[in-house]
Amino acid sequence: MASKYDHIYDLLQEYRKKNIYRELLISEIKKENSSNNFLYLNKKKVINLCSNDYLGLSQKNFILTKTREALKQVSQCSSRLISGNDIKIKKLEKILANHRTSENALVYPTGYMANLGVISALSTLEHIIFSDSLNHASIIDACRLAKSKKIEIFKHNDIDHLKILLKKNSHAKKIIVTEGVYSMDGDIAKLYELSELAKINDAILIVDDAHADFVFGNVGNYGGIPEYYGVAKDVDVHISSLSKGLGCFGGYVASSNLINEFLINKSRPFIYTSAIPEHLAVAAITAISFLKKNKNIQKEFFKKIHWFLAQLTQLGFNIGSTSTHIIPIIVGDEKLTTNFSKELFKNGVFVQAIRYPTVAFGKARLRISLNDSLKESQLIYVINCLDKLGHKYNII
Numbered sequence: 001m002a003s004k005y006d007h008i009y010d011l012l013q014e015y016r017k018k019n020i021y022r023e024l025l026i027s028e029i030k031k032e033n034s035s036n037n038f039l040y041l042n043k044k045k046v047i048n049l050c051s052n053d054y055l056g057l058s059q060k061n062f063i064l065t066k067t068r069e070a071l072k073q074v075s076q077c078s079s080r081l082i083s084g085n086d087i088k089i090k091k092l093e094k095i096l097a098n099h100r101t102s103e104n105a106l107v108y109p110t111g112y113m114a115n116l117g118v119i120s121a122l123s124t125l126e127h128i129i130f131s132d133s134l135n136h137a138s139i140i141d142a143c144r145l146a147k148s149k150k151i152e153i154f155k156h157n158d159i160d161h162l163k164i165l166l167k168k169n170s171h172a173k174k175i176i177v178t179e180g181v182y183s184m185d186g187d188i189a190k191l192y193e194l195s196e197l198a199k200i201n202d203a204i205l206i207v208d209d210a211h212a213d214f215v216f217g218n219v220g221n222y223g224g225i226p227e228y229y230g231v232a233k234d235v236d237v238h239i240s241s242l243s244k245g246l247g248c249f250g251g252y253v254a255s256s257n258l259i260n261e262f263l264i265n266k267s268r269p270f271i272y273t274s275a276i277p278e279h280l281a282v283a284a285i286t287a288i289s290f291l292k293k294n295k296n297i298q299k300e301f302f303k304k305i306h307w308f309l310a311q312l313t314q315l316g317f318n319i320g321s322t323s324t325h326i327i328p329i330i331v332g333d334e335k336l337t338t339n340f341s342k343e344l345f346k347n348g349v350f351v352q353a354i355r356y357p358t359v360a361f362g363k364a365r366l367r368i369s370l371n372d373s374l375k376e377s378q379l380i381y382v383i384n385c386l387d388k389l390g391h392k393y394n395i396i
């Protein structure tokens with residue numbers, strides 16, 4: 001007999017058949033000694049190659065202590081526009097605006113919500129949004145929410161294709177949206193060319209720089225890919241997450257005063273949700289001041305990245321066009337990728353299999369995100385496991 005849940009059973013069955021079914025793992029952080037915490041997943045101790053805490057800041061004692069001291073209540077229990085606009089959030093926004101060389105900044109509860117909030121607010125029925133084909137799900141969802149008359153998807157990082165689409169739509173109002181470092185491929189957007197195109201076409205340029213923020217850029221500031229290419233001032237809206245390079249939690253938008261004022265009035269994911277808890281604003285402020293005092297963390301991190309990339313290339317893995325801390329090992333087949341990931345897990349190496357719809361069908365991969373807390377001995381162990389299992393599964 002038909003049931004009202006048939007479509008749910010059917011879809012779950014289809015996910016299983018296509019090897020794209022997802023399951024949650026239970027994670028626990030356990031302290032092994034005064035300086036080391038280890039991740040346990042389903043009770044197994046693992047080397048974690050899936051953390052976005054790229055610089056290893058989330059467990060720094062200095063930041064944890066300041067965050068605990070700031071914890072006066074669990075949460076503001078109110079939206080920013082009612083009674084939740086804590087003075088610490090305002091302080092954080094001033095620091096973030098300065099960090100991005102923008103006039104102003106606005107903190108959102110998450111980076112995902114920042115994308116939803118900005119793109120939906122800025123687009124009107126007269127706008128066409130030009131979005132890179134590999135943009136993150138939060139940008140895709142934001143485009144779906146936007147009231148624009150059309151979304152034009154340009155081929156990944158393909159400036160010539162974008163030029164063709166811009167020309168085809170020359171009379172429309174335009175918004176161009178890209179990531180800084182691509183979340184599933186680890187390559188860097190051609191932001192210099194994109195900013196030139198935005199200028200010529202009078203388009204609003206939005207950059208979601210979640211993965212490069214505090215990792216790329218000028219020493220001491222590390223203002224992400226716009227700063228890395230010297231085009232920070234040409235980016236109309238910078239979007240980022242505080243839960244990646246900064247090892248904290250939250251999202252933010254850096255922009256002009258005008259856009260800031262507009263978002264406060266128009267951005268529904270900003271208006272109709274609770275404010276970020278104030279102790280998390282303090283965590284972010286403290287993490288930024290920690291980075292200002294420890295200017296070389298990023299340089300040391302890049303030495304690890306370059307070593308690791310060279311090892312993978314030498315072993316013969318297909319790592320696409322990454323040159324960053326996000327490293328895809330592109331396998332293709334969904335089942336093979338899942339099995340590879342599962343066997344690595346048995347060997348104590350956690351690297352998630354990324355499959356459709358996060359990436360296209362047939363482009364499944366292990367997505368390694370390196371983080372600076374990984375020790376040399378752990379990285380050597382990981383490379384040895386990848387070598388052994390890569391051969392076993394005929395991936396290399």
Ligand SMILES: Cc1ncc(COP(=O)(O)O)c(C=O)c1O
Binds near residue numbers: 112115136179211242
């Ligand atoms: C490019 C990009 N933007 C935004 C987000 C969302 O950030 P948050 O985790 O703060 O919601 C992510 C998350 O992974 C991301 O990869």
